[in-house]
Amino acid sequence: MGTSVPARDTSGTEEAGSSVRSPDATGNDGAGRSGRRGAPVPPRPGHSPALSTGVPRAAARIGAFAVCQAAVIAGFGLLITGPAREFWPMTAEDTAVEALEDARTTTLDTASTIASALGDTATVVGLTLLACLALVLVPRLPRWREAVFLAAGVSLQSMIFVLITASVDRTRPDVERLDDSPPTSSYTSGHTGAATALYAGLAVLVLSRVRAPWRKPLAALLLLLPLLVGLARLYRGMHHPTDVAGGLANGALSLFVVGRAVLPGLSWVGRPPADALDIAVAAAEERPAPARKKLTVIVNPTVTDEATQEQLRLVLAQHGYRDTPFVATTAEDTGGGQTAEALRAGTELIVVCGGDGTVRAVADASAGTGVPLVLVPSGTGNLLARHLHLPLRPAEALAAGLTGEPRALDLGRIEGDGFPAVHFTAMAGAGLDATMLEETSDRAKSVLGWPAYVLAGAKGLRTPRMRLTVRLDGGPELRRTARMVLLANIGTVQAGAAPVPAAKPDDGLLDLAVFDPRGAGGWLRAAGVLLRAKRRGAGGPDTRRPDTGGARTSAPSRSAPGDGGPVEFHTFRRAELAFARPQPREIDGDPVGPGLRLTAEVRPGALTVMLPARER
Numbered sequence: 289m290g291t292s293v294p295a296r297d298t299s300g301t302e303e304a305g306s307s308v309r310s311p312d313a314t315g316n317d318g319a320g321r322s323g324r325r326g327a328p329v330p331p332r333p334g335h336s337p338a339l340s341t342g343v344p345r346a347a348a349r350i351g352a353f354a355v356c357q358a359a360v361i362a363g364f365g366l367l368i369t370g371p372a373r374e375f376w377p378m379t380a381e382d383t384a385v386e387a388l389e390d391a392r393t394t395t396l397d398t399a400s401t402i403a404s405a406l407g408d409t410a411t412v413v414g415l416t417l418l419a420c421l422a423l424v425l426v427p428r429l430p431r432w433r434e435a436v437f438l439a440a441g442v443s444l445q446s447m448i449f450v451l452i453t454a455s456v457d458r459t460r461p462d463v464e465r466l467d468d469s470p471p472t473s474s475y476t477s478g479h480t481g482a483a484t485a486l487y488a489g490l491a492v493l494v495l496s497r498v499r500a501p502w503r504k505p506l507a508a509l510l511l512l513l514p515l516l517v518g519l520a521r522l523y524r525g526m527h528h529p530t531d532v533a534g535g536l537a538n539g540a541l542s543l544f545v546v547g548r549a550v551l552p553g554l555s556w557v558g559r560p561p562a563d564a565l566d567i568a569v570a571a572a573e574e575r576p577a578p579a580r581k582k583l584t585v586i587v588n589p590t591v592t593d594e595a596t597q598e599q600l601r602l603v604l605a606q607h608g609y610r611d612t613p614f615v616a617t618t619a620e621d622t623g624g625g626q627t628a629e630a631l632r633a634g635t636e637l638i639v640v641c642g643g644d645g646t647v648r649a650v651a652d653a654s655a656g657t658g659v660p661l662v663l664v665p666s667g668t669g670n671l672l673a674r675h676l677h678l679p680l681r682p683a684e685a686l687a688a689g690l691t692g693e694p695r696a697l698d699l700g701r702i703e704g705d706g707f708p709a710v711h712f713t714a715m716a717g718a719g720l721d722a723t724m725l726e727e728t729s730d731r732a733k734s735v736l737g738w739p740a741y742v743l744a745g746a747k748g749l750r751t752p753r754m755r756l757t758v759r760l761d762g763g764p765e766l767r768r769t770a771r772m773v774l775l776a777n778i779g780t781v782q783a784g785a786a787p788v789p790a791a792k793p794d795d796g797l798l799d800l801a802v803f804d805p806r807g808a809g810g811w812l813r814a815a816g817v818l819l820r821a822k823r824r825g826a827g828g829p830d831t832r833r834p835d836t837g838g839a840r841t842s843a844p845s846r847s848a849p850g851d852g853g854p855v856e857f858h859t860f861r862r863a864e865l866a867f868a869r870p871q872p873r874e875i876d877g878d879p880v881g882p883g884l885r886l887t888a889e890v891r892p893g894a895l896t897v898m899l900p901a902r903e904r
Contacts, residue, residue: 346549353545365456365475381528385461403520407479445485445542466524476534484514484539581636588642592666599683623649643667648876652711660896662689671714675778689898696893697793705883719772722872755868760860774801796892797859805854814854862889
């Protein structure tokens with residue numbers, strides 16, 4: 289059973305950046321509240337200042353700080369090469385570099401070569417790229433902000449380095465130099481600045497994102513590397529000590545500026561103002577709205593991060609729902625138990641925030657109750673939300689649902705050997721599609737999104753086709769071979785593909801698609817059939833059969849049953865499928881294990897979903 293996530297503290301004491309707002313020309317202060325000179329201007333749902341991303345403000349601040357940073361470091365460089373060059377410690381810099389030259393040995397030369405290489409352009413660029421890819425590909429939820437922090441920090445110091453070297457003309461030390469002298473000024477040390485931005489940036493991420501006991505030693509080692517690079521540059525006669533100090537300052541300040549802009553918990557970007565909840569509540573109080581219902585949010589925390597949940601709380605507050613319980617799903621209970629408990633507690637509206645599996649579990653528990661669902665897509669497929677043309681951004685989807693109207697949709701009820709009867713909202717199936725889902729790892733889905741399914745599906749093409757019998761609405765048995773079979777409540781999937789073009793979630797019927805292409809030519813023919821069926825809308829005119837209780841059979845635009853075509857379509861109210869050998873099976877994208885049979889029937893209007901009025 290999930291646990292309730294407490295609502296955000298509304299005291300407004302959290303430091304969250306500037307909260308000052310000035311009225312615009314209409315008297316609107318940006319929160320939907322009017323000033324003295326104008327009438328209230330309600331903001332668009334999900335677009336109040338409480339939900340502002342802050343990107344323009346952050347970009348302006350980064351630019352302003354970068355200019356100041358470049359001016360300060362360049363000013364220091366002009367000072368040490370001008371009025372201060374005759375004063376200590378600048379007068380001692382040559383002596384220090386000459387002492388390092390006198391201390392050179394073969395071993396130290398080799399060590400300094402290695403240390404200096406850690407700050408080379410190729411090394412820094414390559415390691416930055418690898419680190420950013422790892423931040424995006426390795427975690428279950430990609431660390432986009434952290435990747436941007438590292439890449440932008442290294443890039444910013446590089447741009448400022450170019451500006452400084454163009455402003456400060458300083459010759460390199462008058463000693464034997466062990467490296468070729470680049471055409472840039474000695475001030476600042478580009479190697480040291482780049483190394484500081486990269487390795488100190490990695491140290492920041494290790495300290496803030498890693499909880500292992502070795503994080504502090506690793507961070508200390510990373511922080512030591514820029515110092516070693518700077519020392520190597522001095523040893524090799526490439527820079528004065530103040531050049532290295534300028535490089536360290538450039539790299540460190542670049543990280544500070546970018547970190548304040550993008551890192552979670554510190555960021556100007558995506559951080560709502562301190563009084564964001566008050567703004568949202570005030571907007572709700574001034575917007576005419578129907579009576580509030582008792583609402584529960586069922587959220588899958590593995591695909592919905594804290595920042596997204598915070599935005600959802602603000603949208604809820606903006607629409608008058610304060611202190612709304614957020615109930616998290618678990619690996620053991622993916623939403624059904626939480627929904628059942630909420631229904632027992634008298635909830636009147638359920639917000640489901642997750643992927644297809646979470647939506648299916650919540651829909652299964654709420655089937656037939658009449659309690660509406662608000663769909664907030666956060667997963668990989670989000671098939672039902674895509675078919676209904678709902679917004680795919682969570683905050684926008686929630687706002688659209690809260691201002692929408694209830695609509696009754698069908699559900700499919702399916703059972704088989706090895707699992708109990710459950711409902712599905714989108715599709716169930718056996719064969720290639722189930723194999724594809726089993727072969728796709730959670731990490732691949734989080735990194736690649738829905739294309740990960742395509743890559744996994746290529747492996748399943750080598751599996752032998754299945755033999756099965758199909759009985760529709762009590763009619764005669766149909767014997768078929770197939771690569772896969774789909775039982776569909778909706779017709780479209782990701783990228784606009786429509787494997788079952790005629791399927792609709794409100795027609796009181798389910799659709800069966802039998803795919804049996806042979807070779808590359810067969811797959812091309814199958815694609816042609818699907819494209820023609822999609823262009824004709826619902827697949828052409830209905831053909832009804834008295835002995836099937838009115839179920840439609842294959843329409844003229846589809847392959848006729850048993851004609852050896854690559855794709856065969858049927859519609860039904862009840863279907864019984866029996867396989868000659870155990871086949872992999874799936875329900876709404878979740879594998880349910882291999883088995884010998886599937887039985888599915890439609891439950892017309894069993895699910896109620898809140899949809900924008902334009903979708904009715």
